[in-house]
Amino acid sequence: MGKTVLRKDKTCLNCRYVVENRFCPNCGQENTDIRKTFHHLFIHFFEDLTHYENAFWRTIKNLILKPASLTKEYLSGKRLSYLAPVRLYIFISFITFFLISVMPENKEANDSKQASEKFYNPTEKVKKQDTIYKEQQKIIDFEKKGLISKKESDSIQKFIVASKEKKEDQEDGGFTFFGKQYKSVQEFDSIQKNAKPENKMGAFQYWLNRKTQLVNDRYTATELKEKFVESFIHNLPKALFVYMPLFAFILWLFQDKKKWYYFDHGIFTLHYFSFLLLGLLILKLENYFLGFLNEYTLFTVINYIFTTIAVLYMLYYFFPAHHRFYGDSKIISITKGIVMFFINMFFVFIILTLFAVYTFINLH
Incomplete structure (x- = not known):
């Protein structure tokens, strides 16, 4: 500027x-x-977003290689030399989820997708229904000729339908949300309407089951998985924003309330989550570009080694960051870190489960 x-x-x-x-x-x-020209406008935007190139790369370097250093520098008052924690998190979050959403799949994934789309086309579905109908007609003809009884005919027809559905579920990966208990939403509504009062579902249970059935009726298993994953990734930043205050609160519970304010834990949380998102972005880019070279054994091995090291480092990162920032002895810091890890895993599981349900019921 x-x-x-x-x-x-x-x-x-x-x-x-x-x-x-x-x-x-x-x-x-x-x-x-x-x-200003468009060039100046673009440069101004980028510089304002990153607070000059030197500050940006200095921030990224310290974030990756020096756990907790950014948090200590920021809280000590050195704030112009690095990106502000909120700006850093927003920038990394935007870049990460934007690239994940727009980055095309590699050739192998596309081939797999095309194969699945070919399998789940409407014509194939109609053919399967015709096959079931023809087999049922043969059984009915046997019944009319007196070769089998009415009871045997009904039993065989039900077995044919059940066998076909089981085979389709196996080919489909058996993938449904919350289980597909009914053939259609019409059947579900009919059962609910004609059920005895004591057997009727409550309002919430009925709404949730009907929504589940509608979605399972609308999409094939492959379409449902793709739609759900796409929507889940798109909305994942919302879940992170919900979880970060809880993560900071757990840190607050384990530290001296007189020495540390909730604000301090919030800054530590912003930097830690920025690191995790940056690690996720690096892994995504590395897997994407090396994915085109999977036919070469050397690059497959490199990809595997890099991914393993990166994941282990992301798991390890919290412990030195926690120790250096809060200043506890290594034993106490590691003990607190392990306890907090399991507590956070418990809440992450709950939040992601609720978020998965939220994503599912909002599928269109």
Whole structure:
């Protein structure tokens, strides 16, 4: 931003104060020409977002290689040399989830997808229904000829339908949400309507089961998995925003309340989650680009080794960060870290489960 042209007029456009140098001494606004080319606008946006290139890369370097250093620097008052925690988290979160959502799948994944789409086409479904109908007609003909009884005919027909459905479920991966208990939503509504009062579902149970049945009726197993995963990833930042205050609260429970404020734990949490998202982004990019070279054994081994090291480092990262920031002895820090790990895993499981249900019931 130092290369932008200064205005000849020394009156600040923001507060009308006299500006002797580049920045207004009253409000701090830079006294530069407001009419800029697209190039200057883009550079200004990027510099403002990253707070200059040096600060950006310095922040990323310390975030990855020096656990807790950013948090200690920020809380000590050194805030202009690095990106602010909230800005850092928003920037990494945006880049990570944006790239994950737009990054195309590699050739192997696309081939698999095309094969599944070919399998789950409407024509194939109609053919399967015709096959079941023809087999049932043969059994009915046997019944009419007196070769089998009515009871035997009904039993065989039910067995044919059940066998076909079981085979389709196996080919489909057996994938349904909350189980597909009914053939259609019409059957579900009919059973609920005609059930005895004591057997009727409650309002919430009925709503949830009907929503489940509607979604399972609307999509094939492959479509449902793809739609759910896409929607889940798209909305995952919401779950993280919900979880971060809880993560900071758990940190607060295990530390001296007089020495540490909740704000301090919040800054530590922002930096820690920024690191996790950055690690996820690096893994995604690495797997994506090396995925095109999976036919070469060497690159497959490199991919496996890199992924293993990265995952282990992401799991390990919390412990040195926690120890260096809070200053507990290694034994106490590790003990607290292990306890907090299991507590967080419990809440992560609950939140992700609820979030999965939320994502599912909002599928369109």
